[in-house]
Amino acid sequence: MNLKHLISGKTINNLSKINGKSISYNPKKLSTIAAARSPPLYSLSSGQSSAFLRNRKPIFPFIRYIHSTQETKLSYTGVEAKLVSSDSEEEEDGTVNEFLSRFVWIMRGKLSDAYRDCNKETIDGMLLIIVGKVVEEMEKGGIQQMLDSAVAMPSQDFSEDLWRTVWEVSNMVLEDMEKARKKEKVKQFLQSEEVKEMCRFASEVGIHGDLLRELRFKWAIEKMEENDFYRSLERLRDEEQPKDGKTFDEQAVVAEDEQRVVSLPKRKGKLKYKIYGLDLSDPKWAEVADKIHEREAMVWPQEPKSLSGKCKLVMEKILSLKQEDDPSQILAEWIELLQPSRVDWISLLDRLEQQNPDIHLKVAELVLSEKSFQADIPDYRKLIDAYAKENRIEDAERILKMMVENGVMPDILTTTVLVHMYSKVGNLDRAKEAFESLRSYGFQPDMKLYNSMIMGYVNAGQPKLAESLMREMETRDIKPSEEIYMALLRSYAHSCDVIGAGRIAITMQFAGFQPTMESCSLLVEAYGQAGDSDQARSNFNNMIKLGHKPDDKCTASMIAAYEKKNLLDKALDLLLQLEKDGFEPGIATYTVLVDWLGKLQLVDEAEQLLGKIADLGEVPPLKVHVSLCDMYSRAGFERKALQALGVLEAKKDELGPHEFERTIHALIAGGFVKDARRIHGLMEARGFTASQQLNFALSVSQTHGPRRPTMG
Incomplete structure (x- = not known):
C-alpha cells in the first residue's frame, strides 16, 4: 500500500506543528533537521535509556487493526451485524491520524522524562525523527514487517531499547483505540431492539434505577461478544492455511518468544555511567569496589574443600x-x-x-x-x-x-x-x-x-x-x-x-x-x-x-448425671426419646448402664446389656469389669466374681486408686476377704495409699474372718 493512500499530507502537517511552527513532511530531510537539534538517539546513556525498558509489548495487532478498519465497518440493526465496505480515504486518514496523534502525545512525555535537560525544540526534533521512522516502516509494508526486521536486524539509527519503547507506546495506543471502538460498539448494541425488550420486561417485574442500568450494559456486552464470536468463526473459515507449514499455535509460540527478546542498547565510544549524578567512571570508584570485595570476603560463605x-x-x-x-x-x-x-x-x-x-x-x-x-x-x-x-x-x-x-x-x-x-x-x-x-x-x-x-x-x-x-x-x-x-x-x-x-x-x-x-x-x-x-x-x-445431634459419649454423660441422683425413670425416658430420633446407644452408654444396674443388683438386666456390647463387636472397657466384679461379689456369685477379678488382676497396671478401693470393698462385702487382702497388696505395690474407710473395713474383716458364699 502506498503511503499517500494511508497517510494524507494534512495528517503529517498536523502532527508536525510543533512549537507552533508548521513543518512540511519530507522523509529525506528528517535526519538533517533532527541532527541540527538533537544528539543521535543511539547515544542514550544507561540511566536515560532504562526508562524505555518497561512493559515490553510488541504491537502485533496494529496492522490487523488498520486493515480491519479499512475493509469493514459494523452497522448494527437489532441483533444482527452487517458488514459494510468502507474504503474511503477520509476513514483511512482518520484512523491513522488518531493513532499517530496519540503516539506523539505519549512519546513526548517519555522523551521529556529521559532528557530532562533538553529544551522543547530538541524534543520536537527527536519526535520528528521517531515519527518519520515509523511512517517509513509503514510505507515499506506495515508495522508487522517493521517489528520482525527490528528484532532480527536492529536499526542503525535507533537502539534496541528505543525500538522497544516505540513498540510499547504503539501497543498502548492500540489498546486505547480498541477500548474506544468497543465502547462505540456497546453504544450501538444498547439501542438494539432485543436489549430494549429485555429492559422493558425488567421494568415490568420491578427492576429500576442503578440495577436496571447495570443489567442493560451487561446484556449489551453479551450481545456484542456473541456477535464477535460468530464473526470470528466466519473469519477463521475464510482465512488461508498457515504459512510455512506451521500451525497457528506454533506461530503464536514463536511470536511470544520474539516478545521476550531483551538486549542492551548498542553504544559507541568510551562508556560513562551516571547514576543519580555520580560519575561512576571516575577512578575513585575502583577503590570503593575493592573495599566492598574485602567486606564481602568476611561475610560471604566460603566453599568447602573438595574431597579426593x-x-x-x-x-x-x-x-x-x-x-x-x-x-x-x-x-x-x-x-x-x-x-x-x-x-x-x-x-x-x-x-x-x-x-x-x-x-x-x-x-x-x-x-x-x-x-x-x-x-x-x-x-x-x-x-x-x-x-x-x-x-x-x-x-x-x-x-x-x-x-x-x-x-x-x-x-x-x-x-x-x-x-x-x-x-x-x-x-x-x-x-x-x-x-x-x-x-x-x-x-x-x-x-x-x-x-x-x-x-x-x-x-x-x-x-x-x-x-x-x-x-x-x-x-x-x-x-x-x-x-x-x-x-x-x-x-x-x-x-x-x-x-x-x-x-x-x-x-x-x-x-x-x-x-x-x-x-x-x-x-x-x-x-x-x-x-x-x-x-x-x-x-x-x-x-x-x-442443631447438634447427641453422640454416644454425650448421652453417656447425661445418663451418668441421672445415675448420681438415681433417677432411672428419667434416664430411660431420655433413651426412649433419643431412640425415636434415630439414636443408637454405643459402648459408652452401655458401660454407664451396666454400672448403674450392677449397683442396683439387677444382674439379669446388666447381663443383657453385656450382650449388647458383644453385639457391637467392641472389647468391654476396664470400668465394665470393675462393675461386674462389684456386682457379682455383692450378689454372692463366686465363680463369676472370681472371673471378673482375674481380668482386673491381669490389668492391674491400668487400675487407679478409685478402682482398687471399689473392688476391695466389694470383695469384703461379698465375703472374699482373702482375695480382698491380695488386691490390697497389689494396690500398695502400685504406690497407692488406702483410705481410712478401707483400712477400717479390712481390720473388721480380719476380726470376723472370711465368709465364702456358695451361689453361682
Missing part, C-alpha cells in the same frame, strides 16, 4: 555409619586428613542430615567440642531443639549443660525452645522457670509461647493458672485460639469445676466462637459429675436446639 583420595573414602564411611556405631575414631581420621574449617563441618552435617539422619545428632554433638567448628549459640540451640522434638529431655539438658560450661549463655530463642519442651512433657516447674527467665530479659511472649505454657498448666491439672495466662493474653490484645479455650474447658469439666467451665464457655461466645458439639458435651459432663442433673439436662437440650 583417602579423604573421600573416609567421608563415605562416615555417611554409612549405623546408629549404634561410635563415630569418634573415624571423625578423628577425617580431621587429620582434611584439616577442616567451619564450612567443611557444616557441609558434613548437612550431608549427614540428608543421607543418614540416624547418626546425624550423635555426630553433631561431637562436633560441638571441636575448636575448628567454632560452635556458637545457634549450633547449641539447633541440637537442643532437635532433641526436644524427639522428647529426649535428658539429651537436651546435657547439651544445655555443655553450653553453659563452655561459657555460652542461652539466649531468648534457646529459652523459648526450653519452654516448649518442658511444657510438652509436663515438667511444669522447669517450664515456669524458663518462662520467667524470658520475662526477666524483657521479652514479651508471643502466641506460641503462651499456648505452650497454658497447655503445660492444663496438662498438670491447674486450669486456674492457665486461665490467668489467657487473661494476660487478652490484656495484650492477643486473641486466644479456640484450641486454648477448649483445653481449659476440658480441664475444668474433668475436674468437676462447673463454675470455671461455665465461665470459659461464656468467654468463648464473647470471643466469637460458637458452641460446638464438644463444648456442649463438656458442659453436660461437668454438671453431671457435679451431681447437678437439671443443669446437665438444660445444656443437653440446648445442644439439640443448636
Whole structure:
C-alpha cells in the first residue's frame, strides 16, 4: 500500500506543528533537521535509556487493526451485524491520524522524562525523527514487517531499547483505540431492539434505577461478544492455511518468544555511567569496589574443600555409619586428613542430615567440642531443639549443660525452645522457670509461647493458672485460639469445676466462637459429675436446639448425671426419646448402664446389656469389669466374681486408686476377704495409699474372718 493512500499530507502537517511552527513532511530531510537539534538517539546513556525498558509489548495487532478498519465497518440493526465496505480515504486518514496523534502525545512525555535537560525544540526534533521512522516502516509494508526486521536486524539509527519503547507506546495506543471502538460498539448494541425488550420486561417485574442500568450494559456486552464470536468463526473459515507449514499455535509460540527478546542498547565510544549524578567512571570508584570485595570476603560463605583420595573414602564411611556405631575414631581420621574449617563441618552435617539422619545428632554433638567448628549459640540451640522434638529431655539438658560450661549463655530463642519442651512433657516447674527467665530479659511472649505454657498448666491439672495466662493474653490484645479455650474447658469439666467451665464457655461466645458439639458435651459432663442433673439436662437440650445431634459419649454423660441422683425413670425416658430420633446407644452408654444396674443388683438386666456390647463387636472397657466384679461379689456369685477379678488382676497396671478401693470393698462385702487382702497388696505395690474407710473395713474383716458364699 502506498503511503499517500494511508497517510494524507494534512495528517503529517498536523502532527508536525510543533512549537507552533508548521513543518512540511519530507522523509529525506528528517535526519538533517533532527541532527541540527538533537544528539543521535543511539547515544542514550544507561540511566536515560532504562526508562524505555518497561512493559515490553510488541504491537502485533496494529496492522490487523488498520486493515480491519479499512475493509469493514459494523452497522448494527437489532441483533444482527452487517458488514459494510468502507474504503474511503477520509476513514483511512482518520484512523491513522488518531493513532499517530496519540503516539506523539505519549512519546513526548517519555522523551521529556529521559532528557530532562533538553529544551522543547530538541524534543520536537527527536519526535520528528521517531515519527518519520515509523511512517517509513509503514510505507515499506506495515508495522508487522517493521517489528520482525527490528528484532532480527536492529536499526542503525535507533537502539534496541528505543525500538522497544516505540513498540510499547504503539501497543498502548492500540489498546486505547480498541477500548474506544468497543465502547462505540456497546453504544450501538444498547439501542438494539432485543436489549430494549429485555429492559422493558425488567421494568415490568420491578427492576429500576442503578440495577436496571447495570443489567442493560451487561446484556449489551453479551450481545456484542456473541456477535464477535460468530464473526470470528466466519473469519477463521475464510482465512488461508498457515504459512510455512506451521500451525497457528506454533506461530503464536514463536511470536511470544520474539516478545521476550531483551538486549542492551548498542553504544559507541568510551562508556560513562551516571547514576543519580555520580560519575561512576571516575577512578575513585575502583577503590570503593575493592573495599566492598574485602567486606564481602568476611561475610560471604566460603566453599568447602573438595574431597579426593583417602579423604573421600573416609567421608563415605562416615555417611554409612549405623546408629549404634561410635563415630569418634573415624571423625578423628577425617580431621587429620582434611584439616577442616567451619564450612567443611557444616557441609558434613548437612550431608549427614540428608543421607543418614540416624547418626546425624550423635555426630553433631561431637562436633560441638571441636575448636575448628567454632560452635556458637545457634549450633547449641539447633541440637537442643532437635532433641526436644524427639522428647529426649535428658539429651537436651546435657547439651544445655555443655553450653553453659563452655561459657555460652542461652539466649531468648534457646529459652523459648526450653519452654516448649518442658511444657510438652509436663515438667511444669522447669517450664515456669524458663518462662520467667524470658520475662526477666524483657521479652514479651508471643502466641506460641503462651499456648505452650497454658497447655503445660492444663496438662498438670491447674486450669486456674492457665486461665490467668489467657487473661494476660487478652490484656495484650492477643486473641486466644479456640484450641486454648477448649483445653481449659476440658480441664475444668474433668475436674468437676462447673463454675470455671461455665465461665470459659461464656468467654468463648464473647470471643466469637460458637458452641460446638464438644463444648456442649463438656458442659453436660461437668454438671453431671457435679451431681447437678437439671443443669446437665438444660445444656443437653440446648445442644439439640443448636442443631447438634447427641453422640454416644454425650448421652453417656447425661445418663451418668441421672445415675448420681438415681433417677432411672428419667434416664430411660431420655433413651426412649433419643431412640425415636434415630439414636443408637454405643459402648459408652452401655458401660454407664451396666454400672448403674450392677449397683442396683439387677444382674439379669446388666447381663443383657453385656450382650449388647458383644453385639457391637467392641472389647468391654476396664470400668465394665470393675462393675461386674462389684456386682457379682455383692450378689454372692463366686465363680463369676472370681472371673471378673482375674481380668482386673491381669490389668492391674491400668487400675487407679478409685478402682482398687471399689473392688476391695466389694470383695469384703461379698465375703472374699482373702482375695480382698491380695488386691490390697497389689494396690500398695502400685504406690497407692488406702483410705481410712478401707483400712477400717479390712481390720473388721480380719476380726470376723472370711465368709465364702456358695451361689453361682
